[in-house]
Amino acid sequence: MNSFSAKLISWQKQHGRHDLPWQNTRDPYAIWLSEIMLQQTQVGTVIPYYQRFLQRFPDVTTLALAPLDDVLAQWSGLGYYSRGRNLHRAARVIVGDHQGRFPGNEEIIRQLPGIGRSTAAAIAVFAYGERRAILDGNVKRVFARCFGIDGYPGEKRNETLLWRKAEELLPPPSGTGENQIDGGIEAYTQALMDLGATVCTRGKPKCPICPLQADCIALRENRTGKLPVPRPRKLLPEKETVLLLLMRQGMILLEKRPASGVWGSLWCLPEMPVSAISTDYCTQRFGMNVQPLAQMQPFDHTFTHFRLRIHPQPLQVASSSCVTGGKGQERVESRWITPDEALKVAIPSPVRKLLIQYGGAQPFG
Ligand code: SF4
Numbered sequence: 001m002n003s004f005s006a007k008l009i010s011w012q013k014q015h016g017r018h019d020l021p022w023q024n025t026r027d028p029y030a031i032w033l034s035e036i037m038l039q040q041t042q043v044g045t046v047i048p049y050y051q052r053f054l055q056r057f058p059d060v061t062t063l064a065l066a067p068l069d070d071v072l073a074q075w076s077g078l079g080y081y082s083r084g085r086n087l088h089r090a091a092r093v094i095v096g097d098h099q100g101r102f103p104g105n106e107e108i109i110r111q112l113p114g115i116g117r118s119t120a121a122a123i124a125v126f127a128y129g130e131r132r133a134i135l136d137g138n139v140k141r142v143f144a145r146c147f148g149i150d151g152y153p154g155e156k157r158n159e160t161l162l163w164r165k166a167e168e169l170l171p172p173p174s175g176t177g178e179n180q181i182d183g184g185i186e187a188y189t190q191a192l193m194d195l196g197a198t199v200c201t202r203g204k205p206k207c208p209i210c211p212l213q214a215d216c217i218a219l220r221e222n223r224t225g226k227l228p229v230p231r232p233r234k235l236l237p238e239k240e241t242v243l244l245l246l247m248r249q250g251m252i253l254l255e256k257r258p259a260s261g262v263w264g265s266l267w268c269l270p271e272m273p274v275s276a277i278s279t280d281y282c283t284q285r286f287g288m289n290v291q292p293l294a295q296m297q298p299f300d301h302t303f304t305h306f307r308l309r310i311h312p313q314p315l316q317v318a319s320s321s322c323v324t325g326g327k328g329q330e331r332v333e334s335r336w337i338t339p340d341e342a343l344k345v346a347i348p349s350p351v352r353k354l355l356i357q358y359g360g361a362q363p364f365g
Pocket of ligand 1: 218
């Protein structure tokens with residue numbers, strides 16, 4: 001066994017994590033769910049969501065048969081809802097094309113919606129003991145530092161180099177090499193994840209307790225703060241919008257977004273162009289008489305391809321207003337809901353932030 005993987009496996013056995021809710025199982029469905037939830041979200045946040053999700057959707061068939069709205073409601077607060085949408089789509093593919101059985105190898109797993117190369121490999125390792133390399137953000141950081149790899153790891157050329165490294169460093173196939181340890185590939189993969197999450201962390205890596213410190217180039221050259229090289233800053237286009245907090249008798253109006261596009265299928269506050277006047281707009285669009293309330297601070301929300309400046313506008317709806325009909329607008333699904341209930345459905349994170357912020361400052365009128 002090469003010394004890199006041997007060091008990591010032995011470290012993992014002593015210092016790694018062994019009791020996370022998705023460990024100690026070979027159930028590919030449970031492992032898949034954990035891998036998807038752990039993308040962009042920390043373990044501590046994921047655990048309660050993971051447990052609730054599994055309770056509500058204990059297997060792939062239950063998930064496939066559930067309405068998307070239920071799935072996204074379970075995802076509410078976890079953010080990056082496209083993960084939930086893809087999970088649901090993939091469950092339907094598994095039921096439709098694979099007779100409800102989770103695919104049994106990495107190549108087929110990788111074809112499911114929302115599953116990239118690294119995630120497919122992690123599932124194949126933990127569910128089937130397949131010898132596959134992973135390369136998530138944590139692993140890229142460990143490799144970039146340990147091997148002194150310059151250049152932004154997300155760039156194609158660097159990523160190819162990192163994948164090659166990841167393949168080369170795998171422990172040898174089961175039953176070969178000296179000192180082969182049982183569960184080598186699983187312990188090794190878990191070790192990389194654990195090391196990136198708990199020792200070689202983004203901010204302050206804990207080099208004195210790291211099993212790789214003797215070989216680490218970044219540590220030797222005092223470059224741990226410089227590696228990995230951050231994503232090159234690019235100027236994002238900016239857009240603006242107004243989000244309307246329409247309040248009436250302790251309830252707030254939410255509208256369902258179309259399935260495609262930004263915040264697809266999520267429940268959102270109604271949007272208004274910045275050039276519009278809220279009282280006129282609400283009369284024309286909803287048939288409501290509204291009274292503008294004190295404005296809230298605008299804030300920015302960054303998407304991958306643009307930055308959105310959000311101007312929140314609280315409005316009190318006159319109780320005499322008709323609140324059901326829009327005029328001259330295509331019908332969208334909408335509902336009046338208490339802010340507490342709204343926080344339990346699938347809403348985008350800026351809307352969540354606004355509801356909490358506004359509700360904390362004054363009661364909803
Ligand atoms: S020695 Fe420090 S920088 Fe190098 S891999 Fe370990 S924790 Fe990361």
